[in-house]
Amino acid sequence: MELHQFAALSARLTGFDSGELQESGMVHAYRQVVTEQVGAERLDKLADSVAVTADDPPRFTDDSARELARAITHLWYLGTWPGVLRPPFPDGEVPPSASGPFVVSSRAYEQGLVWRAFGGRAPGTTAEGYGSWAGSPSVATPLGAHGSDSAVAK
Template identity: 30%
Template sequence: MIINKIFNVDDYYYDVFMAISESLTGFSVNELQSTGLAEIYYKHILGQIEAVTFTEFLNVSKTALENSYTQDQLNNAISADILSNPATQEIAQSVITLWYLGTWEGAYVNDLSYKEGLVWNVMHAHPPGAKQPGFKSWSVKPVNSNS
């Protein structure tokens, strides 16, 4: 797969991070960027783990992305080289959790990370107390209510 230059971020590994995040989450790079958290998450991870550990994860990810020509090949490479490898498995799981729940090691990265967690899109729901439909919206009958 081709790793495209995504942002004008000087760090090449950012593009690898976004490409592997797309594959790990099932959400497109555009959808991930639309959360407004892509760069924040990348920088947060760099601040939480040793740079050499994160770089190793990104190098393994880069190899998997570059050597896969179909989605099946990429899925197999991720399973075999990243998720089954003790050196990269925990980081991959943490990246998935970060995107879906907005947490790193059980703590929210920031207020936006709760609101923009991918879990809400998957559930077709809104984060309680954070986004529309809003306070007391449950007291109004739905427009298409049959009752």
């Protein structure tokens, strides 16, 4: 899957537009994490299922697709991979998780969409400066609020 395709898929799942996701600088890293954890084939299958639905946000009838979509959304918002189950074996038995949860990087934490969704900054990443507690909090503009059609900015 190309970077722009992953950004477009992620935009459908997160509510931020693909340009905003590109600005975070995390598209390449997140695509790599998802591909390493679940494989390119499963990611492509999810993208195909999202492309054919007009629902926004997409609705999934397949549990595996829903789980992967949730994991990708979790990754974008929190900068952590939550872990996913591997697809079931042909006999219906569900194998153990491919990997457990992990933090992608300190940069992923800082760039988490959760902070942008409410116009804040990740704690411990940007110092406000001495005496900043004496005045009113600064207003950070949410990433999606720059005139875009982002569902998060509305």
